[in-house]
Amino acid sequence: QSLPDNGLKPDLVAPGNRVVGAASFANGAWNRIAATNWVEVGAPLGVLQYADEEVMRLSGTSVAAPVVAGAVALMLQANPGLTPPLIKAILQYSAQPLPDASLVQQGAGQLNVDGALAMAKALRTDIRQLVESGSLPTGASLLAAGKVLPNPVSTVSGTTFNWSRIVFGGGNQILSGTALFTQHQAIWDPRLTWANGIVRGTWPQFWNGVGYPAWTYIRSVVVADYTGYAVVGAGVKVATALAGSSSFSGRTGVFRPTATLSGWLVSGSGQTLTQPLTLSQALVLSEGLVMSEGLVMSEGLVMSEGLVMSEGLVMSEGLVLSEGALVSE
Numbered sequence: 001q002s003l004p005d006n007g008l009k010p011d012l013v014a015p016g017n018r019v020v021g022a023a024s025f026a027n028g029a030w031n032r033i034a035a036t037n038w039v040e041v042g043a044p045l046g047v048l049q050y051a052d053e054e055v056m057r058l059s060g061t062s063v064a065a066p067v068v069a070g071a072v073a074l075m076l077q078a079n080p081g082l083t084p085p086l087i088k089a090i091l092q093y094s095a096q097p098l099p100d101a102s103l104v105q106q107g108a109g110q111l112n113v114d115g116a117l118a119m120a121k122a123l124r125t126d127i128r129q130l131v132e133s134g135s136l137p138t139g140a141s142l143l144a145a146g147k148v149l150p151n152p153v154s155t156v157s158g159t160t161f162n163w164s165r166i167v168f169g170g171g172n173q174i175l176s177g178t179a180l181f182t183q184h185q186a187i188w189d190p191r192l193t194w195a196n197g198i199v200r201g202t203w204p205q206f207w208n209g210v211g212y213p214a215w216t217y218i219r220s221v222v223v224a225d226y227t228g229y230a231v232v233g234a235g236v237k238v239a240t241a242l243a244g245s246s247s248f249s250g251r252t253g254v255f256r257p258t259a260t261l262s263g264w265l266v267s268g269s270g271q272t273l274t275q276p277l278t279l280s281q282a283l284v285l286s287e288g289l290v291m292s293e294g295l296v297m298s299e300g301l302v303m304s305e306g307l308v309m310s311e312g313l314v315m316s317e318g319l320v321l322s323e324g325a326l327v328s329e
Contacts, residue, residue: 007171016064023056097259179235230276
């Protein structure tokens with residue numbers, strides 16, 4: 001994994017391996033993807049084929065992304081008042097940690113539609129409108145009338161699992177705790193961007209005069225940067241320190257297994273804030289993901305500001321990758 005912007009990635013993972021879908025055969029020709037992937041067109045996994053209803057099988061993020069988009073559509077159908085950053089946080093918090101995979105491999109875990117929908121239904125449906133009007137202060141209740149947050153456990157296809165309870169913030173922070181969702185947090189405003197030590201607000205200004213449809217055409221954009229900004233309020237749990245400094249061989253930091261970190265959060269570990277977390281108080285993973293000038297494996301693979309080949313990838317003094325590929329003894 002390369003991390004050119006020092007941000008924790010991925011946010012989460014979703015099913016995207018050997019997904020069966022429509023092959024779109026029409027007018028005597030396959031669609032472009034099917035035409036260039038013939039091995040995946042036909043009757044994969046014994047699926048019956050019918051005229052004009054042929055199917056194909058594909059793998060990758062191109063088919064995983066629509067699974068997440070579909071989950072988001074269901075969430076917005078259940079609660080149209082959710083903001084984009086709040087949706088992302090709910091997806092992470094309710095994700096299913098997969099065994100043996102690290103934060104940098106699976107993020108918060110695998111998409112859990114059951115848990116995400118349960119969370120969406122527990123929150124008030126006017127959040128977006130109140131955020132846009134500036135009338136929802138940090139700490140205000142996000143719960144719908146008579147609702148409580150669901151039990152952070154799901155049973156899917158006969159398997160019961162704890163939610164990850166992990167949310168990435170600012171690109172290098174690990175947040176947790178029910179206060180993220182029971183109380184409004186400044187970071188749920190989609191006009192704010194929090195990255196490491198910077199919080200930037202971006203507000204589009206629209207033409208709303210005679211002859212213009214209201215809130216349609218952008219006239220200008222106002223941008224402002226903040227210092228000492230309270231990104232999350234009291235009661236939120238910060239778990240960045242639990243991950244530790246990043247070490248590939250030690251399986252710590254971004255290489256910490258998600259299930260391990262999640263298990264600690266389930267047991268109550270983590271620093272619960274007694275006052276709002278401001279940027280000057282923020283915890284970081286070695287200034288983001290620059291890990292002691294990079295992760296070095298036998299003078300081979302170096303990760304610093306992205307994926308850098310320095311001296312090459314050395315395998316038992318055999319295969320060396322540098323300016324090209326050199327095979328030597």
